[in-house]
Amino acid sequence: MKQILALTFLLLLPTPLVSAAELKLASVFSDHMVLQREQSVPVWGIAEAGESITVQFANQTKTTTADENGKWKIELGSMAANNEPQSLIVESGSEPRRVELTDVLVGEVWLASGQSNMEWEMQMKADSKADIPNSTHPNLRLFAVPLTTALTPQDDVEANWTRSSPQTSASFSAIGYYFGLRLHEELGVPVGMIQSAWGGTRIEPWTSVDGFGAVSALHSEADRIRSQTPGTPAYRKSQQAHLQKVQQWTESLAHALEQNQAAPPLPPQPATLAKNHGTPTTLYNAMIHPLVPMAIRGAIWYQGESNRGDGLGYVDKKKALLASWRNAFKQPKLPFYFVQIAPYQYGEEDPEILARFWVAQHECMKIPHTGMVVTTDIADLNDIHPPHKKEVARRLSLWALADTYDQADIDPSGPLYANHKVDGGAIRVAFSHAKSGLTSRDGKPLTDFEIAGIDGNFYPATATIDGNHIIVESPNVAEPKQVRFGWN
Numbered sequence: 001m002k003q004i005l006a007l008t009f010l011l012l013l014p015t016p017l018v019s020a021a022e023l024k025l026a027s028v029f030s031d032h033m034v035l036q037r038e039q040s041v042p043v044w045g046i047a048e049a050g051e052s053i054t055v056q057f058a059n060q061t062k063t064t065t066a067d068e069n070g071k072w073k074i075e076l077g078s079m080a081a082n083n084e085p086q087s088l089i090v091e092s093g094s095e096p097r098r099v100e101l102t103d104v105l106v107g108e109v110w111l112a113s114g115q116s117n118m119e120w121e122m123q124m125k126a127d128s129k130a131d132i133p134n135s136t137h138p139n140l141r142l143f144a145v146p147l148t149t150a151l152t153p154q155d156d157v158e159a160n161w162t163r164s165s166p167q168t169s170a171s172f173s174a175i176g177y178y179f180g181l182r183l184h185e186e187l188g189v190p191v192g193m194i195q196s197a198w199g200g201t202r203i204e205p206w207t208s209v210d211g212f213g214a215v216s217a218l219h220s221e222a223d224r225i226r227s228q229t230p231g232t233p234a235y236r237k238s239q240q241a242h243l244q245k246v247q248q249w250t251e252s253l254a255h256a257l258e259q260n261q262a263a264p265p266l267p268p269q270p271a272t273l274a275k276n277h278g279t280p281t282t283l284y285n286a287m288i289h290p291l292v293p294m295a296i297r298g299a300i301w302y303q304g305e306s307n308r309g310d311g312l313g314y315v316d317k318k319k320a321l322l323a324s325w326r327n328a329f330k331q332p333k334l335p336f337y338f339v340q341i342a343p344y345q346y347g348e349e350d351p352e353i354l355a356r357f358w359v360a361q362h363e364c365m366k367i368p369h370t371g372m373v374v375t376t377d378i379a380d381l382n383d384i385h386p387p388h389k390k391e392v393a394r395r396l397s398l399w400a401l402a403d404t405y406d407q408a409d410i411d412p413s414g415p416l417y418a419n420h421k422v423d424g425g426a427i428r429v430a431f432s433h434a435k436s437g438l439t440s441r442d443g444k445p446l447t448d449f450e451i452a453g454i455d456g457n458f459y460p461a462t463a464t465i466d467g468n469h470i471i472v473e474s475p476n477v478a479e480p481k482q483v484r485f486g487w488n
Contacts, residue, residue, distance in 0.1 A: 023097040030160040034192030036295035037081045044073035057088040081189035084104040106267030107190030107294045112176035116199030123170040135169035145196040150286035157290040162288035178393030202306045205283035211324025228273045238270040292328045314360040337371045337399040342379035350486045371399035426473035428484045434468040452482040
């Protein structure tokens with residue numbers, strides 16, 4: 001007896017922008033948008049295959065032809081910032097079609113991404129809610145990517161640009177709003193903020209499969225993702241291998257039935273990625289890739305609570321994220337400034353888990369063109385969503401102003417650990433970003449330092465400031481080997 005089994009192969013392809021006959025720009029191009037200054041600016045969309053496309057903006061005229069799939073792209077040349085609203089005009093075809101975007105500015109464009117602390121809306125905390133009535137800023141523009149997932153890279157999202165106002169800022173990322181406003185005020189140019197964030201998400205969904213493949217420690221994860229993504233060659237190969245196993249199983253089943261033996265187990269179906277916001281690549285595909293290859297200046301990132309158990313493994317994942325974004329936007333030096341997650345009482349969880357994750361986040365600063373904001377001094381142990389979003393945004397803006405915009409008079413960070421050395425019975429810890437020396441914020445002796453010898457047992461220690469160093473010692477440790485601070 002033989003059974004015939006049919007396998008259905010699901011092929012998921014990138015979603016087209018629109019039907020091919022219609023002239024349309026990607027949705028990230030709309031009225032009220034900001035184009036990035038001082039970079040070439042890709043502009044893209046879809047039209048009827050083979051049609052000629054003309055784009056006009058700021059005394060530039062660019063032409064191209066839609067490909068066989070109806071897709072087209074041009075690049076505007078580098079432009080200076082411009083506060084004056086202009087029109088971007090696209091025309092196509094022997095039967096002329098025309099799209100005109102109005103109120104387009106030229107300035108700075110930043111991407112704000114991560115999980116809930118980045119997604120947290122202006123209207124959701126008392127201090128930021130109080131600023132909503134005064135949030136009318138004509139040259140601050142906002143674009144919020146809707147929450148959605150996809151197993152393969154998508155071409156577009158359903159969203160549009162708006163001017164900052166009480167009606168539009170209320171539901172926008174508080175950190176994104178304050179960061180953009182600070183840059184607008186400091187630089188005196190239009191600023192466009194793109195919010196693409198989803199509460200409770202891990203870093204893996206925001207990373208492309210090529211990003212995982214760019215980090216040697218994550219090659220196996222890239223292979224797994226490809227083999228489980230419908231439509232990929234690796235997925236088809238796994239399905240074909242499964243079909244062969246099923247054919248062998250049918251033969252074994254027929255033989256077993258003829259011999260009155262127990263039926264062999266059916267080979268398990270190869271795994272397929274789940275289409276949800278916890279699956280690797282799904283948020284990159286649906287919420288980042290539709291923005292590519294838009295010209296942007298940089299990105300800010302507030303995420304990690306959902307990955308806090310990763311320890312130092314998070315560093316490779318951050319490298320993968322940055323590799324995927326920098327490659328996608330064709331900016332190998334894309335500035336990326338992130339927030340070290342705040343202290344929080346995670347129930348009965350081992351309190352050292354968070355401390356180890358802080359170390360991992362600090363290690364991420366070794367990735368070029370990154371900067372980290374510390375929030376331990378403005379946190380609420382009982383609130384995983386600390387209220388002081390304006391201050392977090394200010395600290396992120398310091399990194400941008402100092403590192404991206406070369407404002408040499410700004411130190412972008414408070415003191416950060418640099419190195420340490422054993423000095424007799426003490427350990428001298430050096431700090432960067434402390435040119436004028438260290439000081440105790442409340443004027444009291446330093447606390448929460450611990451020191452350990454070769455046995456690894458830590459004891460409370462005294463800590464004394466010496467310029468930009470802290471000298472740590474304990475009568476219980478004659479030959480110190482390790483030192484830590486706030487390790488809880």
